[in-house]
Amino acid sequence: MHIMTVKQLGVWAILLWPYLLTVSIPLDCREEQSSLSRCPSISQEKLLDRVIQHAELIYRVSEESCSLFEEMFVPFPLQLQRNQAGYACITKALPIPSSKSEIQQISDKWLLHSVLMLVQSWIEPLVYLQTTMDRYDGAPEMLLNKTKWVSEKLISLEQGVVVLIKKMLDEGMMTTTYSEQGLFQYDVPPEMLESVMRDYTILSCFKKDAHKMEILLKLLKCRQTDTYNCA
Amino acid sequence: MKKVVEVFLLFLLLVFTPHAKGTGNSPPGKPTLNRCRSPEKETFTCWWEPGSDGGLPTTFALYYRKETSETVYECPDYHTAGKNSCFFNKNDTSIWVNYNITVVATNALGSTFSDPVDIDVVYIVKPNPPERVTVIVLEDKSWPFLRVSWEPPHKADTRSGWITLVYQIRVKLEQEKDWETHHAGQQKMFNVFSLRSGGTYLVQVRCKPDHGFWSEWSSTSYVKVPDYFHREKSVWILIMVFSAFIFLILTWLLHMNSHSLKHCILPPVPGPKIKGFDNQLLKNGKSEELFSALVVSDFPPTTSYNYEDLLVEYLEVNVPEEQELMLEENKDLHDGCLKSECSTSDSDSGRGSCDSHTLLMDKCGEAKEEERQTDQERMGTEAEDMVSPDMSSGRVKTWPSVFSPLPQYSSNTLDEQSSLEMAKQHYLSDSQFLPSSTSSYLTQPGHGTKEALGPSYWEFCLSNKQPHLLHPQTQARQQLQAHSDVDISSIGRKQAPAGLQSPLLRPTEYVEVQRVNEEDMVHLQPVVSGCGQNNCSPQMPQGEDYSKVKGVDSDNVLLLQRNMMEEDRCPCEHQETNGVKENCYTSSTVTTTQKPTAMPVQDEMVLGMNGYVDTATMCILPTY
Numbered sequence: 001m002h003i004m005t006v007k008q009l010g011v012w013a014i015l016l017w018p019y020l021l022t023v024s025i026p027l028d029c030r031e032e033q034s035s036l037s038r039c040p041s042i043s044q045e046k047l048l049d050r051v052i053q054h055a056e057l058i059y060r061v062s063e064e065s066c067s068l069f070e071e072m073f074v075p076f077p078l079q080l081q082r083n084q085a086g087y088a089c090i091t092k093a094l095p096i097p098s099s100k101s102e103i104q105q106i107s108d109k110w111l112l113h114s115v116l117m118l119v120q121s122w123i124e125p126l127v128y129l130q131t132t133m134d135r136y137d138g139a140p141e142m143l144l145n146k147t148k149w150v151s152e153k154l155i156s157l158e159q160g161v162v163v164l165i166k167k168m169l170d171e172g173m174m175t176t177t178y179s180e181q182g183l184f185q186y187d188v189p190p191e192m193l194e195s196v197m198r199d200y201t202i203l204s205c206f207k208k209d210a211h212k213m214e215i216l217l218k219l220l221k222c223r224q225t226d227t228y229n230c231a
Numbered sequence: 232m233k234k235v236v237e238v239f240l241l242f243l244l245l246v247f248t249p250h251a252k253g254t255g256n257s258p259p260g261k262p263t264l265n266r267c268r269s270p271e272k273e274t275f276t277c278w279w280e281p282g283s284d285g286g287l288p289t290t291f292a293l294y295y296r297k298e299t300s301e302t303v304y305e306c307p308d309y310h311t312a313g314k315n316s317c318f319f320n321k322n323d324t325s326i327w328v329n330y331n332i333t334v335v336a337t338n339a340l341g342s343t344f345s346d347p348v349d350i351d352v353v354y355i356v357k358p359n360p361p362e363r364v365t366v367i368v369l370e371d372k373s374w375p376f377l378r379v380s381w382e383p384p385h386k387a388d389t390r391s392g393w394i395t396l397v398y399q400i401r402v403k404l405e406q407e408k409d410w411e412t413h414h415a416g417q418q419k420m421f422n423v424f425s426l427r428s429g430g431t432y433l434v435q436v437r438c439k440p441d442h443g444f445w446s447e448w449s450s451t452s453y454v455k456v457p458d459y460f461h462r463e464k465s466v467w468i469l470i471m472v473f474s475a476f477i478f479l480i481l482t483w484l485l486h487m488n489s490h491s492l493k494h495c496i497l498p499p500v501p502g503p504k505i506k507g508f509d510n511q512l513l514k515n516g517k518s519e520e521l522f523s524a525l526v527v528s529d530f531p532p533t534t535s536y537n538y539e540d541l542l543v544e545y546l547e548v549n550v551p552e553e554q555e556l557m558l559e560e561n562k563d564l565h566d567g568c569l570k571s572e573c574s575t576s577d578s579d580s581g582r583g584s585c586d587s588h589t590l591l592m593d594k595c596g597e598a599k600e601e602e603r604q605t606d607q608e609r610m611g612t613e614a615e616d617m618v619s620p621d622m623s624s625g626r627v628k629t630w631p632s633v634f635s636p637l638p639q640y641s642s643n644t645l646d647e648q649s650s651l652e653m654a655k656q657h658y659l660s661d662s663q664f665l666p667s668s669t670s671s672y673l674t675q676p677g678h679g680t681k682e683a684l685g686p687s688y689w690e691f692c693l694s695n696k697q698p699h700l701l702h703p704q705t706q707a708r709q710q711l712q713a714h715s716d717v718d719i720s721s722i723g724r725k726q727a728p729a730g731l732q733s734p735l736l737r738p739t740e741y742v743e744v745q746r747v748n749e750e751d752m753v754h755l756q757p758v759v760s761g762c763g764q765n766n767c768s769p770q771m772p773q774g775e776d777y778s779k780v781k782g783v784d785s786d787n788v789l790l791l792q793r794n795m796m797e798e799d800r801c802p803c804e805h806q807e808t809n810g811v812k813e814n815c816y817t818s819s820t821v822t823t824t825q826k827p828t829a830m831p832v833q834d835e836m837v838l839g840m841n842g843y844v845d846t847a848t849m850c851i852l853p854t855y
Contacts, residue, residue: 056395056441063442092299098325100273100393208327211353211442218392230391 005064012057044167048224051160052217058153059210065146066203072143073136073196089205091121096212103219104230111220112165118209119158126151129202132195150206157213258341259285262315262334264348268357271386272394272440273321275352276312279334279345287338293317298329326352356443358396359384361419361436366454369422373459377402377423381436381449396438401448405431429458 096114097103222230260282269275293306306317334345361381368375383389389396400421401410415421435448
């Protein structure tokens with residue numbers, strides 16, 4: 001099962017690589033002054049598809065990272081108790097609809113904004129996560145690579161959602177600027193178990209939020225194509 | 232007494248009453264939540280396992296608390312999902328939030344709480360199996376395949392993307408026990424290839440969300456594949472037949488050519504064989520016969536015959552110009568004469584020598600060997616002294632071949648006889664010369680150096696002419712020439728200058744030994760043309776004696792000089808010729824070591840290049 005998902009991930013990565021590159025390229029060329037640069041314009045549907053695929057991939061990788069981390073570092077008794085240590089997900093406060101009926105009631109705009117909020121709120125913690133992961137002894141290379149990859153792709157996802165919002169909602173948004181100061185900045189590295197639990201919480205929360213993004217985007221897509229039958 | 236019994240009974244009653252009642256009144260055992268499942272991520276159900284009963288009717292209650300709030304709710308529906316279950320409907324289900332669920336068992340004596348369980352609905356999704364699985368057999372150029380199609384469980388909202396399902400199919404033949412699993416991804420249709428003709432297949436499908444559990448396998452669908460002819464098989468049959476055919480052909484070819492093949496692959500090893508050697512004799516043990524067979528009659532090789540074959544050479548003698556014409560006229564005639572004479576000669580070089588004008592008809596006289604042999608007997612011992620290998624055989628064939636007077640020979644028997652006599656003469660001359668020679672003979676052709684034999688009235692030129700008549704053994708020719716040189720030198724024994732004097736030769740003149748005088752001088756005379764063959768030999772209008780052999784030069788050049796013959800000493804057959812003084816001149820460089828002083832005429836000698844007289848340098852004999 002694990003190997004299969006890794007393989008699938010690899011296939012996904014290969015397939016989506018050009019998509020990711022496209023997402024990272026600024027797609028709105030009306031702002032460009034230079035006439036020489038050839039901006040590839042992409043249709044809204046294709047962009048949405050690619051964003052969804054991107055989100056799916058991110059979710060897959062995060063899921064694998066979380067299970068990998070759980071196997072390696074989290075003691076068995078604590079594995080089921082995700083919030084045992086008391087660390088709540090950082091996005092708890094975000095007004096994300098939590099049921100299908102609720103999601104059906106919110107508008108497209110709100111969907112996109114929710115997604116954007118989620119993405120933007122996770123960029124920094126993932127960067128922080130990388131630094132803490134390096135401190136672990138014997139952290140497998142794969143785990144580090146995955147978390148690194150996810151954090152990078154999240155930035156691309158953000159850009160894609162921004163463009164999407166601009167296209168769909170005609171709103172200009174600002175991408176987050178990376179700030180040094182983060183919520184999780186600690187002067188003294190905490191003890192091992194605590195750190196492990198915190199990282200574990202981060203990973204699982206992120207995994208959940210990645211799934212949220214994916215679902216929201218998919219619902220948005222459904223609404224674009226078939227307004228009346230979608231949830 | 233009664234009181235004791237009563238107390239005892241009461242005691243017993245108290246003791247056994249609880250046993251009679253079983254477990255008795257105790258708080259219920261601890262229930263356990265064993266699983267919670269959501270089929271479509273919109274509702275979910277939790278099941279628990281009750282603990283011990285405790286003897287009293289027990290009620291269960293499920294309480295949950297959501298992650299975001301502290302409010303504790305009780306299970307809204309205990310009955311929909313069956314016994315010991317709790318069903319959460321859509322309104323009560325929130326995804327992406329953790330539920331903290333606890334089950335409480337309560338009886339009259341107390342209640343027991345189970346361990347709390349945290350669940351997130353997203354992670355407990357286990358969809359229903361796919362529905363409406365259909366399997367049909369489709370034809371693909373006589374290779375059928377199965378097309379399996381299905382639909383997602385009706386509750387799962389895959390259309391809106393709320394839940395994404397991936398599918399899996401498994402197929403197996405009816406008789407077999409192992410399933411063949413195929414992953415179908417998110418598609419709702421799948422093709423199965425490589426079917427067995429006439430077999431019955433079982434097909435099942437299941438699904439799973441991208442995060443969650445596999446559903447149960449759908450109900451089995453049966454399908455029977457019709458019988459079809461395996462096209463591949465037919466192709467294979469064709470190939471087999473074809474290759475068998477080719478194999479048969481190859482085998483037949485091999486059989487036909489087995490012999491040659493055997494020779495090619497396993498060449499016969501030549502065994503040791505000796506000619507004339509009979510293995511049987513050896514086996515029989517008769518060694519005498521055996522070894523007698525080994526003795527080859529002609530071993531050690533008597534070289535005379537061979538050498539005679541090899542020595543195809545004729546001498547050319549300078550003749551006066553007058554006779555030259557005649558000679559040339561008679562050339563053909565002589566050839567004819569010669570050829571007739573040579574009929575008995577050997578096919579080998581002998582013919583060539585015979586055909587030559589100037590050659591002595593040694594070959595021609597081969598048939599008359601016995602005659603010669605008689606002469607040889609006389610000269611046998613002397614002949615043996617012959618240095619030249621030809622002579623040693625006693626058959627001075629080469630000699631005579633050199634000296635044979637060509638023009639005189641003809642088909643006429645008379646001529647033959649005369650020629651024979653001439654040959655005899657030659658023999659005689661030859662043989663006579665040899666013993667008288669004081670100086671050592673040339674042991675080998677072309678080595679003649681000393682041989683300053685007496686002057687031999689012999690002049691001849693080794694003609695290089697008519698190479699076509701000669702045997703194409705050039706080396707033999709050379710040998711012959713050399714031999715001639717030697718012999719010539721031997722003839723001229725009277726005076727032995729240091730070197731033989733090369734004869735003065737004319738390229739086109741031929742010479743014949745006319746006679747041999749008593750002084751062992753060979754008289755040569757030019758070939759007379761025009762005269763009848765019968766008369767050629769005896770009638771020599773101008774007997775010209777040719778120069779004697781003065782000697783052999785160091786370069787193996789026969790030095791001849793002309794001599795005037797005053798008298799003919801030959802008794803009968805030979806015609807005396809008048810030696811004519813001839814002036815010789817050489818046309819080429821002459822290397823002469825000495826000039827004979829005794830001779831009135833001193834001729835310049837011309838030395839040949841290879842030990843024989845170069846006919847290019849000829850002496851022109853004044854014709855009479």
